[in-house]
Amino acid sequence: MSxxxxxxxxxxxxxxxxxxxxxFPTTIPLKAVDGxxxxxxxxxxxxxxxxxxxxxxxxxRAVLQLLPATAGAVAWFGEDLxxxxxxxxxxxxxxxxxxxxxxxxxxxxRMTAGDIIAEPLRNYHPEFSSAxxxxxxxxxxxxxxxxxxxxxxxxxxxxxxxCQRIGIARAMILGPKxxxxxxxxxxxxxxxxxxxxxLLMDLQRATGVAMLxxxxxxxxxxxxxxxxxxxxxxxxxxxxxxxxxxxxxRHPYTQSLMSAVPIPDPAKERARTRALxxxxxxSPLYPPSGCVFRTRCPKATEICSDVVPPRESAGPxxxxxxxxxxD
Amino acid sequence: xxxxxxxxxxxxxEAALAPTVAGRSLWQDxxxxxxxxxxxxxxLIILCVxxxxxxxxxxxxxxxxxxxxxxxxxxxxxxxxxxxYLGTDSLGRDLLARTLYGGRxxxxxxxxxxxxxxAIGVSVGAIAGFIGGKTDQLLMRFVDLLxxxxxxxxxxxxxxxxxxxxxxxxxxxxxxEWLTMARIVRGQTLTLRRKEFIEAxxxxxxxxxxxxxxxxxxxxLGVVIVYVTLTIPQVILLESFLSFLGLGVQxxxxxxxxxxxxxxxxxxxxxxxxxxxxxxxxxxxxxFNFLGDGLRDALDPKDR
Numbered sequence: 001m002s003x004x005x006x007x008x009x010x011x012x013x014x015x016x017x018x019x020x021x022x023x024f025p026t027t028i029p030l031k032a033v034d035g036x037x038x039x040x041x042x043x044x045x046x047x048x049x050x051x052x053x054x055x056x057x058x059x060x061r062a063v064l065q066l067l068p069a070t071a072g073a074v075a076w077f078g079e080d081l082x083x084x085x086x087x088x089x090x091x092x093x094x095x096x097x098x099x100x101x102x103x104x105x106x107x108x109x110r111m112t113a114g115d116i117i118a119e120p121l122r123n124y125h126p127e128f129s130s131a132x133x134x135x136x137x138x139x140x141x142x143x144x145x146x147x148x149x150x151x152x153x154x155x156x157x158x159x160x161x162x163c164q165r166i167g168i169a170r171a172m173i174l175g176p177k178x179x180x181x182x183x184x185x186x187x188x189x190x191x192x193x194x195x196x197x198x199l200l201m202d203l204q205r206a207t208g209v210a211m212l213x214x215x216x217x218x219x220x221x222x223x224x225x226x227x228x229x230x231x232x233x234x235x236x237x238x239x240x241x242x243x244x245x246x247x248x249x250r251h252p253y254t255q256s257l258m259s260a261v262p263i264p265d266p267a268k269e270r271a272r273t274r275a276l277x278x279x280x281x282x283s284p285l286y287p288p289s290g291c292v293f294r295t296r297c298p299k300a301t302e303i304c305s306d307v308v309p310p311r312e313s314a315g316p317x318x319x320x321x322x323x324x325x326x327d
Numbered sequence: 328x329x330x331x332x333x334x335x336x337x338x339x340x341e342a343a344l345a346p347t348v349a350g351r352s353l354w355q356d357x358x359x360x361x362x363x364x365x366x367x368x369x370x371l372i373i374l375c376v377x378x379x380x381x382x383x384x385x386x387x388x389x390x391x392x393x394x395x396x397x398x399x400x401x402x403x404x405x406x407x408x409x410x411x412y413l414g415t416d417s418l419g420r421d422l423l424a425r426t427l428y429g430g431r432x433x434x435x436x437x438x439x440x441x442x443x444x445x446a447i448g449v450s451v452g453a454i455a456g457f458i459g460g461k462t463d464q465l466l467m468r469f470v471d472l473l474x475x476x477x478x479x480x481x482x483x484x485x486x487x488x489x490x491x492x493x494x495x496x497x498x499x500x501x502x503x504e505w506l507t508m509a510r511i512v513r514g515q516t517l518t519l520r521r522k523e524f525i526e527a528x529x530x531x532x533x534x535x536x537x538x539x540x541x542x543x544x545x546x547x548l549g550v551v552i553v554y555v556t557l558t559i560p561q562v563i564l565l566e567s568f569l570s571f572l573g574l575g576v577q578x579x580x581x582x583x584x585x586x587x588x589x590x591x592x593x594x595x596x597x598x599x600x601x602x603x604x605x606x607x608x609x610x611x612x613x614x615f616n617f618l619g620d621g622l623r624d625a626l627d628p629k630d631r
Binding site for chain 2: 064066097098101102106119170
């Protein structure tokens with residue numbers, strides 16, 4: 001990426017204090033996100049994949065400063081967001097929005113679709129007349145494929161896909177430069193999923209918005225992302241160009257994730273061998289020493305428990321954090 | 328092709344209809360739905376009639392509430408010629424005039440004290456619940472502290488310090504009733520605070536005040552309104568209790584609670600003095616309950 005990065009995340013950590021039990025409880029940090037770094041160029045989509053509980057959503061919220069970062073920096077055009085005060089942050093937030101996983105829960109049940117979409121306008125442009133605001137809302141609704149006549153309906157009167165379109169309209173109405181999509185299609189029907197993903201891609205083409213696309217659905221991520229980042233226990237395992245990652249995953253974790261995706265061809269599906277993972281995700285309260293993936297890694301050796309693998313370049317636009325990626 | 332013209336027509340129709348759809352707010356919607364609720368509308372009308380009669384009625388009657396008809400010092404049955412439309416009480420005072428005057432006191436105490444409770448309770452509850460942390464601890468411990476103060480003791484102290492004053496009754500009752508309201512609103516706010524739409528509101532640049540006003544309050548409203556309709560009767564009864572102790576209104580002034588109290592004493596010889604104020608009071612309380620139910624339904628968009 002040659003352009004100036006929109007967003008530079010450096011060694012971001014988000015730890016939640018968890019009180020232990022016992023007579024003298026001590027607080028233990030739950031390392032939801034533990035040292036994540038990446039860049040995001042304007043108009044680019046970075047897919048973030050990983051198992052449940054690996055810190056994907058936490059990372060998305062920490063980038064938007066909806067959760068306080070414990071350490072590290074989130075630079076927005078070179079300006080560290082973690083050090084801004086409330087007013088400065090509010091001004092920056094105009095350019096960064098979020099789309100949530102649960103379409104219905106992310107909409108206020110007592111507001112009409114029109115009011116929900118207009119809310120960012122109220123916050124940032126109180127000077128707009130109500131007619132002006134309405135016109136913009138109607139235009140936005142058309143852009144996301146909602147009929148403007150549905151302006152007075154309440155969220156429960158819409159289908160899941162329509163609710164997500166409202167959520168997207170709310171995120172897009174200010175013309176942001178970055179939208180964090182926190183599993184925006186996971187709660188939707190498969191038939192609706194493609195529509196919403198394509199809508200996001202159309203909007204990106206039209207407005208040049210950059211996206212952090214969080215999902216556990218590798219197929220969707222492949223469709224929408226330019227680059228993909230694989231997280232495990234709050235750490236980056238692999239960060240690569242989409243094609244390079246899907247063609248030749250280097251990290252054993254990525255490889256096993258890929259082999260879990262079913263191939264829509266029964267003959268091929270039956271023929272291949274799967275590198276399936278055993279066991280569960282270790283507790284982020286007590287992450288394994290060295291490489292966090294070693295407890296479930298088929299390639300793990302002694303060095304993995306002692307040394308945290310550094311992020312190495314495994315080709316152009318391809319970084320991997322594994323001691324054994326060459327094997 | 329027979330299908331084409333039909334399809335074309337629908338498109339044209341939709342296009343023609345689209346620009347006429349005006350934006351509506353929750354309040355406009357709620358008002359429209361409330362009007363469709365017959366019980367609520369009837370209650371609203373009856374309440375208005377009772378309130379109007381209580382505040383204007385006494386001026387139109389031939390007797391005032393404290394005037395004794397010395398010729399009929401016994402409890403007189405209804406007598407239109409003398410102007411005692413519902414008779415007199417055992418002291419020869421006009422029962423209708425007294426009931427209407429009592430309604431004035433009871434309704435103003437009931438409504439004003441409830442609104443005092445509503446204003447303080449909702450603000451404290453919403454702030455404590457939404458901001459949380461130390462603010463929450465501080466405010467709720469203060470509420471606990473006030474809960475521990477006995478009402479009568481509190482009222483007596485107020486009377487001693489400020490002297491007897493009608494306004495004090497509002498203040499005293501309001502100061503007690505807001506505590507429960509604050510707890511209810513705080514509990515509701517705590518469950519709302521973690522909802523995604525609150526996070527969405529923050530992400531779209533809403534300040535704490537804006538989020539509380541725009542999202543928290545409309546969502547706790549349903550519960551609050553039900554509680555308000557329960558509080559108004561409670562306050563009316565509380566006022567009669569205070570009056571009975573000699574801390575509220577004093578004879579010859581009166582309230583529904585006092586009238587019912589007096590009437591109950593002569594139930595066997597003169598049931599009219601109980602029945603008349605009791606009918607007014609029950610009608611009012613019923614209407615408040617129906618109206619509250621109607622409001623709650625009207626304010627819940629899922630119910631339409």
